[in-house]
Amino acid sequence: MEVTGDNLLTPEASNQIHGDILESIFNHVPLVDLVPASYVSMSWKLAVSASLQGGGRRRRANRTKPWLLIYTQSTRFTHSTTTHAYDPRSHVWIQIHEPSMKFISALRSSHSTLLYMLSPSSFSISHDPLHLTWHHIKAPLIWRTDPIVAMVGTRVIIAGGTCYFEDDPLAVEMYDLETCKWEMCEPMPSILKESAASTWLSIAVNSNKNKMYVVEKSTGVAYSFDPSIKKWQGPYNLRPHTTRTISCCFIGFSSHDRLIFCGIIGDDIESIKLWEVDGESLEVFREIGEMPKQLVEKMKAINSEDDAENMIYFGMPMPSSISMxxxxxxxxxxxxxxxxxxxxMCDISGDDSGACNWTSVKNTTVNDIDRYKLTQCTVTCCSKVGLDDLDKALSESRKFYVKETV
Structure with missing residues (x-):
């Protein structure tokens, strides 16, 4: 089904379906199709809202869940970009048709939610759920090819990723969206000198504490950065002491400011586990989940094929090609x-039960992978998309096509 701004408004009618029945029906309707439904009448709008709350035991499985957005961009013509999204609540793949946009350079993502484009002369960022709005600002003072980038409050932090022989590899700059000025900050810790790039670091942002956290993927050594004082704190060791060798790790924040540590155990991916990290001491608090073995084997098989291709194309093994x-x-x-x-996918329980629900879905965004492998790159991010976001997108001429129901 195609959802556009043209079919948002529907004629007022006397609706014979009300209450729990209507809400139950909406529980099974894809999120993009609930936008026009919410315009039918006030009772329908309330039923749509109730179906998305997930407040009770019966409705929890049907609450809104963060979308995975996948941008496929041509490496030859950066303006040629397609957008797909997976909605885990509705179990559907969606293709998003967007108005033409001028891409200044290759599209990149950072800490799950941020998209940006960086060139020697300009810098553009977008951090709203569907990336409808782009902020175009002056390029940082130092040219960088593979930096870490974070949005912390009204400040944009860009660190590392410099041309090693020309600039300080640990240089940190910060742009304030309110003052529209770049500032130099304390350099990254010297221990990160050989890994000061997004390829080797995983970052997370705590919006409530206005801090950025950085962990070295191969070692688990972590630091935090406070933009209010422009300084780093650490090091902290996030590796759990009770587990086997972790070959690669990632961090991210879940609800209630919980810092989640994801570790790939063993060079051949013996297991993938999730831990919760204490937000104050940055010490591992507890193990909260382990990927089922059948999903590990599925990931392992795909990863080994991908590593083999990396060996052919780049002549050297890359760090784990798994991301989070x-x-x-x-x-x-x-x-x-x-x-x-x-x-x-893993749905982490928001309470203290530690329950995790693991599932998988096939990525169907491109049918002929081999054909496009060398001419396209993909950028992936995660967004909490609501009805208001979809409503705004539709009003700005975006179109949503439910491509495939899983």
Whole structure:
């Protein structure tokens, strides 16, 4: 079904379906189709809202869940970009048709929610759920090819990723969206000198504390950065002491400011586990979940094929090609270097039970992966999309096509 701004407003009618029955029906309707439904009448609007709250035991499975957004961009023509989204509440893939946009450079993502484009002369960022709005600002003072980028409050932090022989590899700059000025900050800790790039670091932002957290993927060594004082704190060791060798790790914040640590155990991916980290001491608090073995085997098989391709194309093995996006209590684990394969999802319980629900879905955004492998790159992020976001997108001429029901 196509959802556009043209079919939002429907004629007022006397509706014979009310209350729990109507709400139960809406529980099974894709989120994009609930936008026009919410315009039918006030009773329908209230029923739509109730079906998305997830407040009771009966409705919890049907609450809104963060979408996974996948942008596929041509490496030859950066303006040629397609957008797909997976809605885990509705179990559907959606293709999003957007108005033409001028891409200044390759599209990139950071800490699950932020998209940006960086060139020697300009810098653009977008952080709203469907990336409808872009902020175009002056390029940072130092040119960077693979930096870490974070949005902390009204400040944009860009660190590392410099041309090693020309600039300080640990340089940190911060842009204030209110004052429209760049500032130099304390450099990254010297221990990160050999890994000061987004390829080797995982970052997370605590919006309530206005802090950025950085962890070295291969070691689990972490630091925090406070933009209000422009300084770093640490180091902290996030590696759990009771587990085997962790070959690669990632961090992200779930609901209630819980810092989640994802560890890939063993060089051949013996297991993938999730831990909760204490937000104050940055010490591992407890293990909260382990990926089922059948999903590990699925991920392992795909990863080995991908690593083999990396060996052919780049002549050297890359760090683990597995990546993670996290928002609220929902974790996506996927391959960062390909558009195909499976996407593993984990729904973390928001209470103290520690329950995790693991599932997987096939990535169907591109049918012929081999054909496009060398001419396209993918950028993945995670967003909490609500009816207001969809309503705004539709009013700005975006179109949503339910591509495939899973």
């Amino acid at each position: 996006s996290l928002m609220d209590d929902f974790v996506y684990i996927y391959l960062s270097s390909t558009v195909g394969g499976a996407i593993i």
